[in-house]
Amino acid sequence: MDPVASTARTAPTELLEINLGPQHPSTHGVFRMMVTLDGETIVKLKPVFGYLHRNHEQIGEGSTYIASFPFTDRLDYFNAMSNNFGLALAIEKLGGVAASERGEFLRVIMVELTRLVNHVAVTGFLLNDMGAFGTPLLYAFREREKILDLFEACSGSRMMCNYVRPGGVREDVPEEWLAGARAIVDDFPRFLDEFEKLLTENEIIQQRTKQVGILPKTLAINASVTGPMLRASGVNYDIRKVDGYSIYPRFQFKVPLGTVGDVYDRYYVRILEMRESVKILQQALKGVPGGPAISPKGLALVKAPRTFRPPKGEAYGRIEAPKGELGFYLVSDGTPQPYRYHIRAPSFVNLTILEDMCLGQKVADAVIILGSVDIVLGEVDR
Amino acid sequence: MLPSLDELKTALEQQLPGVSLTVDGSVLVVASKDLTAVCRYLKDSDRFRFDYLANLTAVDYPPDPAGGGAGRMDVVYHLYSMEKRHGPLTLRVQLTRLRPVVASVTPLWRGAEFQEREVYDLFGVTFDGHPDLRRILMWEGFQGHPMRKDYVPENQNLAD
Numbered sequence: 001m002d003p004v005a006s007t008a009r010t011a012p013t014e015l016l017e018i019n020l021g022p023q024h025p026s027t028h029g030v031f032r033m034m035v036t037l038d039g040e041t042i043v044k045l046k047p048v049f050g051y052l053h054r055n056h057e058q059i060g061e062g063s064t065y066i067a068s069f070p071f072t073d074r075l076d077y078f079n080a081m082s083n084n085f086g087l088a089l090a091i092e093k094l095g096g097v098a099a100s101e102r103g104e105f106l107r108v109i110m111v112e113l114t115r116l117v118n119h120v121a122v123t124g125f126l127l128n129d130m131g132a133f134g135t136p137l138l139y140a141f142r143e144r145e146k147i148l149d150l151f152e153a154c155s156g157s158r159m160m161c162n163y164v165r166p167g168g169v170r171e172d173v174p175e176e177w178l179a180g181a182r183a184i185v186d187d188f189p190r191f192l193d194e195f196e197k198l199l200t201e202n203e204i205i206q207q208r209t210k211q212v213g214i215l216p217k218t219l220a221i222n223a224s225v226t227g228p229m230l231r232a233s234g235v236n237y238d239i240r241k242v243d244g245y246s247i248y249p250r251f252q253f254k255v256p257l258g259t260v261g262d263v264y265d266r267y268y269v270r271i272l273e274m275r276e277s278v279k280i281l282q283q284a285l286k287g288v289p290g291g292p293a294i295s296p297k298g299l300a301l302v303k304a305p306r307t308f309r310p311p312k313g314e315a316y317g318r319i320e321a322p323k324g325e326l327g328f329y330l331v332s333d334g335t336p337q338p339y340r341y342h343i344r345a346p347s348f349v350n351l352t353i354l355e356d357m358c359l360g361q362k363v364a365d366a367v368i369i370l371g372s373v374d375i376v377l378g379e380v381d382r
Numbered sequence: 383m384l385p386s387l388d389e390l391k392t393a394l395e396q397q398l399p400g401v402s403l404t405v406d407g408s409v410l411v412v413a414s415k416d417l418t419a420v421c422r423y424l425k426d427s428d429r430f431r432f433d434y435l436a437n438l439t440a441v442d443y444p445p446d447p448a449g450g451g452a453g454r455m456d457v458v459y460h461l462y463s464m465e466k467r468h469g470p471l472t473l474r475v476q477l478t479r480l481r482p483v484v485a486s487v488t489p490l491w492r493g494a495e496f497q498e499r500e501v502y503d504l505f506g507v508t509f510d511g512h513p514d515l516r517r518i519l520m521w522e523g524f525q526g527h528p529m530r531k532d533y534v535p536e537n538q539n540l541a542d
Contacts (some may be wrong), residue, residue, distance in 0.1 A: 058529060224493020314407075342439045344460075
């Protein structure tokens with residue numbers, strides 16, 4: 001062959017179609033991306049999922065409202081507490097159940113602790129994906145484990161907590177629990193400082209993440225993206241502030257925003273959100289009142305689920321889960337079982353624009369862009 | 383603040399001639415032929431600016447075994463506005479259950495893309511104008527729509 005004709009510029013190239021996943025450590029579960037590559041550049045990307053689908057919604061329509069709580073633990077299995085809370089709020093809205101004061105405080109504390117757990121885990125995994133193999137993840141998991149010990153002490157399980165109920169929480173926390181939680185929360189900023197010192201200004205991280213996977217503001221809103229991903233694109237929308245559900249309006253906290261909407265912003269918004277969660281936790285842990293952990297109506301509902309027949313109608317309850325808007329849509333026909341039980345999972349909807357963020361990027365960047373979306377397949381596939 | 387559903391209905395019917403809406407409890411029922419016009423107006427008008435489609439799903443109402451009838455399939459939309467910070471507005475479109483077809487809202491809100499695919503997959507509703515309408519949770523070649531009320535799951539205890 002003529003050596004001049006086959007230089008890199010003139011040599012004929014072909015598009016290459018490859019599968020990333022479903023058995024691939026960077027896909028965070030059984031998730032597959034069908035990627036078409038031109039050299040190393042992504043020209044097309046189609047996400048494929050459903051491998052974990054067990055039709056959770058159909059199971060929910062065949063059981064009582066309360067019986068769905070253990071199943072919600074398995075949606076986003078990092079954040080059982082916030083999944084429970086989302087369903088509890090929707091049921092409260094549908095059936096007109098009020099929560100006890102102590103119950104509200106305990107729920108907010110649990111959900112904010114969950115946010116810390118989620119965000120340390122996702123930043124740890126993101127760094128793992130970038131090649132900072134193991135060390136940052138284990139630093140993150142060390143902190144996560146302390147909080148999981150707290151969950152185990154109050155609910156009996158580290159991850160599948162099944163703890164929050166309509167009207168409050170299932171059991172009151174043990175004695176000394178609040179003091180233990182206070183100590184862990186007060187110590188948390190020290191960990192964040194250390195984590196940030198190692199990572200935020202790290203040159204390799206900046207090189208890998210800045211200007212990568214940019215999600216513009218208008219597209220983010222149009223594509224129903226929620227959670228830290230939306231706020232990293234500079235949209236000030238936090239359901240804790242907008243809806244003011246539960247007792248969040250009583251606490252002082254800020255909503256951190258990004259400016260560019262790249263992977264770096266999504267990483268950094270999560271770090272800042274953890275600092276705000278610590279503030280909420282410190283305020284909440286100071287003010288936990290006495291009294292029952294669950295309201296009388298909630299207790300009656302939990303003790304005898306079949307007697308709970310909400311009036312005909314429908315309710316859409318949503319919370320700011322660590323990954324975004326977690327919504328539960330319930331339709332009641334007046335029987336003890338929901339006629340329709342639908343979950344609006346944040347990871348599922350946030351995946352819609354994965355292709356838009358990856359087009360034109362290198363294949364190695366697809367891995368960290370996916371990592372920065374923060375998905376859990378239990379929730380995507382339901 | 384968002385006006386009451388009755389005021390909203392009057393405002394929409396004034397702005398969009400030929401469109402008629404029904405208020406049913408907390409839900410605004412839209413005829414399927416009007417869906418695109420209503421959604422476009424709700425999204426673009428300065429007054430409402432429903433820029434965020436939070437949730438899209440379906441509810442199946444099979445025919446009553448005693449009374450007969452054809453049954454219906456409702457598609458439900460939950461709209462919010464990020465700009466104006468109001469919502470939710472719940473829209474319902476009632477479709478015939480035998481061949482449910484409705485216009486896709488993906489051209490208006492990208493966020494509907496996967497959610498419409500899910501409804502197509504699990505309920506068998508066809509969305510006209512959807513860019514890529516394929517099954518999403520079940521596999522290609524799967525028969526039936528598992529979230530329909532009359533779906534009979536296969537018996538997994540039988541060996542074959």
